[in-house]
Amino acid sequence: MVRVIMHGCNGRMGQAITRLAKEDENITIVAGVDPFDGITNDYPVYKNISECEIEADVVIDFALAGAVDGLLDYCVNKKLPVVLCTTGLSEEQMARVNKEAEKIAILKSANMSLGVNLLIKLLKDAAPVLGNAGYDIEIVEQHHKMKKDAPSGTALALADAINESLDNRYTYVYDRTDRSEARRADEIGISAVRGGTIVGIHDVIFAGEDEVITLNHTAYSRAIFAKGALTAAKYLSGKENGFYTMQDVIG
Numbered sequence: 001m002v003r004v005i006m007h008g009c010n011g012r013m014g015q016a017i018t019r020l021a022k023e024d025e026n027i028t029i030v031a032g033v034d035p036f037d038g039i040t041n042d043y044p045v046y047k048n049i050s051e052c053e054i055e056a057d058v059v060i061d062f063a064l065a066g067a068v069d070g071l072l073d074y075c076v077n078k079k080l081p082v083v084l085c086t087t088g089l090s091e092e093q094m095a096r097v098n099k100e101a102e103k104i105a106i107l108k109s110a111n112m113s114l115g116v117n118l119l120i121k122l123l124k125d126a127a128p129v130l131g132n133a134g135y136d137i138e139i140v141e142q143h144h145k146m147k148k149d150a151p152s153g154t155a156l157a158l159a160d161a162i163n164e165s166l167d168n169r170y171t172y173v174y175d176r177t178d179r180s181e182a183r184r185a186d187e188i189g190i191s192a193v194r195g196g197t198i199v200g201i202h203d204v205i206f207a208g209e210d211e212v213i214t215l216n217h218t219a220y221s222r223a224i225f226a227k228g229a230l231t232a233a234k235y236l237s238g239k240e241n242g243f244y245t246m247q248d249v250i251g
Contacts, residue, residue: 001026001027002057002058002234002237003028003055003057004021004027004029004030004058004233005029005031005032005052005054005056005058005059005060005080006018006029006033006059006062007049007060007061007062007063007071007082008033008034008062008064008067008086009032009034009045010034010036010038010041011034011062011063012222013085013222014032014062015039016222016223016225016226017029017060017226017229018032018041018042019226020223020226020227020230021230027230027234029041030043030056031045031046031054032045033045033047034063035047035048048070049074058082058083058233058236059071059075059080059081059082060082060229060230060232060233061082061084061086062086064086065086065087065088065090068084068089069096071084072100075100075104076100076103076104081105081106082104082105083107083233084097084106084107084108085108085225085229088149098243101242102241105239105242105244106242106243107243107246108245109157109232110154110156111154111157112224112225112226112228112232112246113219113225113228114224114227114228114231114249115217115219115224116154116202116217116246117245117246119158119204119215119217120161123162123204124161124164125165126206126213126215127162127166130208130213131162131165132166134185134208135213136207137170137188137189137204138191138205139155139158139159139188139191139203140191140193141155141191141193141201141202141203142192142194142201143192143193143194143200143201144194144195144197144199145196147194150194151174151190151191151192152192152200154202155190155192156190158204159190163188170186170187171186172190173187173188173189174189174191176189199221200217200218201218202216202217202218203215203216204216228249232246232249235249
């Protein structure tokens with residue numbers, strides 16, 4: 001049984017993970033951390049992770065970027081692996097994450113969905129074949145109207161997977177309104193749509209002569225990210241120090 005501390009337990013993702021963990025006989029949440037009250041959990045909840053003295057095997061983090069530094073302090077001190085799901089970390093914070101991965105096991109990915117990470121793996125195989133054959137590459141991502149950043153971190157991760165498999169010869173283009181010219185061969189266009197309650201849709205388009213190949217991932221609920229986080233926690237528990245991603249989890 002993998003024992004988890006849920007960092008950010010009262011947020012939407014923290015509650016989604018809490019619900020799914022109850023249905024998984026191989027994992028249990030033994031404590032939570034969240035500064036906000038108003039939600040009753042089946043485990044003790046602390047305002048700050050530094051107050052938690054409950055034994056655990058791994059931490060799952062879905063909190064705020066400002067809380068990550070204290071989280072890392074705690075995990076290094078306790079020698080606890082951490083599945084780091086919080087987005088929007090600064091360059092300084094990411095540099096620290098990489099440094100602390102020499103002391104503990106840290107897993108971080110732009111997207112925790114198993115499906116998205118399988119898509120990344122497929123793109124690494126497909127992109128060299130289609131890119132070298134002259135297919136133009138475009139990525140269109142869609143999210144709910146409340147999402148503030150654009151393009152999504154997942155869209156950039158998809159673009160990076162393609163670019164890395166093709167010797168990083170592409171540049172990213174986010175807006176063509178200031179240009180009056182034909183599309184260049186060495187660019188990946190990335191477009192963002194915001195509206196309604198769209199959880200997340202990503203289309204990777206390979207457009208060639210007389211044919212188009214589209215690889216798509218559609219998220220219908222946030223549960224897929226919760227499932228991925230729990231799978232990652234079970235994978236990371238007991239692992240050696242180092243930096244891991246969901247690509248390691250799917251193999």
